[in-house]
Amino acid sequence: MRRALIALLVLPLLAMATPAHAADEPLAGKVIVLDPGHQLGNSNPKFRKQIAQTRFNGSIVKNCNTTGTATNAGLPEATFTWKVAKRLKPLLEAQGATVLLTRTSNTRNSYGPCVWDRAGFANAHKADAMISIHADGAPASAHGFFAIAPTRIKGWTTDTYKVDRRLSKAMLTGMESAGGVPSNYIANHLQIRGDQSTINFNKVPTTIIEVGNMRNAKDAARMSSASGQQQYAQWLAAGIERFFAR
Ligand SMILES: [Zn+2]
Numbered sequence: 443m444r445r446a447l448i449a450l451l452v453l454p455l456l457a458m459a460t461p462a463h464a465a466d467e468p469l470a471g472k473v474i475v476l477d478p479g480h481q482l483g484n485s486n487p488k489f490r491k492q493i494a495q496t497r498f499n500g501s502i503v504k505n506c507n508t509t510g511t512a513t514n515a516g517l518p519e520a521t522f523t524w525k526v527a528k529r530l531k532p533l534l535e536a537q538g539a540t541v542l543l544t545r546t547s548n549t550r551n552s553y554g555p556c557v558w559d560r561a562g563f564a565n566a567h568k569a570d571a572m573i574s575i576h577a578d579g580a581p582a583s584a585h586g587f588f589a590i591a592p593t594r595i596k597g598w599t600t601d602t603y604k605v606d607r608r609l610s611k612a613m614l615t616g617m618e619s620a621g622g623v624p625s626n627y628i629a630n631h632l633q634i635r636g637d638q639s640t641i642n643f644n645k646v647p648t649t650i651i652e653v654g655n656m657r658n659a660k661d662a663a664r665m666s667s668a669s670g671q672q673q674y675a676q677w678l679a680a681g682i683e684r685f686f687a688r
Pocket of ligand 1: 479
């Protein structure tokens, strides 16, 4: 009788003291860097010099950053990627992840950071993954998301190109399983490219996700609404979960 009573009292306490387990927080212990592409000030003439800085990225010489694209109605890619990253952050934190952003503002009074510094940020934090969020500016009939992963470049991506491709594919699978719409213009929704500084400078698993085409009416409508931005965040979260699922 007494033993039963003790069990009755103690078992609920034990349950309360047990840390949330993997099923509740599948991203516990993971450091995830979100990289909202571009910055509003990249198009500000006062930063022209800074944006024009160049570095060799393993295959070509490229600028610090670019202005990015926009919807026909004028929503800048920088603002869109910023909003999606801000919505994605709490979704990942709710699953136990530590989430860091490569930029802390979306303003015309700032530029960059340069793509090599975005990569450097993820490297410095020893991130478990870096997701670079972009949107495309393709012909109007093109729509949907795709990923970009690196070619093998000796001394640059030798150690990362395989995991980058695995991350890219996991993102595609996870995003599609969450209801995301994959691209209708990129074969297998995956580009293998050697010219992407964000990826080449990175030493941690990295992918660039072009979440949709800003010049497509349907994608642009989704990108321009709060509910649509939340959808993009949910798709990306599902992709990240897929990568870390064991
Ligand atoms: Zn972009």
